[in-house]
Amino acid sequence: MIERYEITSYDAAQRMWQLQQAAYRIEAERIGWPDLPPLRESAEELMECGETFYAAILAGDLAGAVSFKKVGQTLDIHRMVVDPKHFRKGIASNLLVHLEKANPEASSIIVSTAARNEPAVKLYQRHGYVTTGTKEVAPELVLQFFKKDL
Numbered sequence: 001m002i003e004r005y006e007i008t009s010y011d012a013a014q015r016m017w018q019l020q021q022a023a024y025r026i027e028a029e030r031i032g033w034p035d036l037p038p039l040r041e042s043a044e045e046l047m048e049c050g051e052t053f054y055a056a057i058l059a060g061d062l063a064g065a066v067s068f069k070k071v072g073q074t075l076d077i078h079r080m081v082v083d084p085k086h087f088r089k090g091i092a093s094n095l096l097v098h099l100e101k102a103n104p105e106a107s108s109i110i111v112s113t114a115a116r117n118e119p120a121v122k123l124y125q126r127h128g129y130v131t132t133g134t135k136e137v138a139p140e141l142v143l144q145f146f147k148k149d150l
């Protein structure tokens with residue numbers, strides 16, 4: 001089940017923070033970059049991020065989430081996180097589909113991920129996102145940017 005997830009309470013933000021920590025630790029290992037910014041973020045900072053969250057809930061468990069900001073008619077994905085114990089269950093795909101359906105006024109979606117994060121790159125490509133560019137943001141860390149026109 002996917003639903004809007006409010007992080008206005010500390011408990012809700014703490015649950016999201018724990019999910020984010022688990023997911024981004026795996027990504028950090030995968031891409032060889034241990035200092036990913038989301039790993040330095042606190043639950044309090046999540047509460048202040050200004051993003052809209054949708055969460056995948058499985059048997060009461062926060063299994064995954066996507067967050068975004070609207071910029072005009074563009075949805076800018078800021079986070080896509082899945083609990084490692086729920087990898088390979090289609091959660092990220094379901095979150096992307098829900099994001100589109102829940103925002104019919106949107107004309108496009110943009111997102112970036114580490115170019116070395118193969119599962120994320122393949123996810124976005126499978127869903128029709130096209131690469132719009134890359135940027136080296138630090139030595140050995142290249143971001144790949146994607147866009148999908150709706």
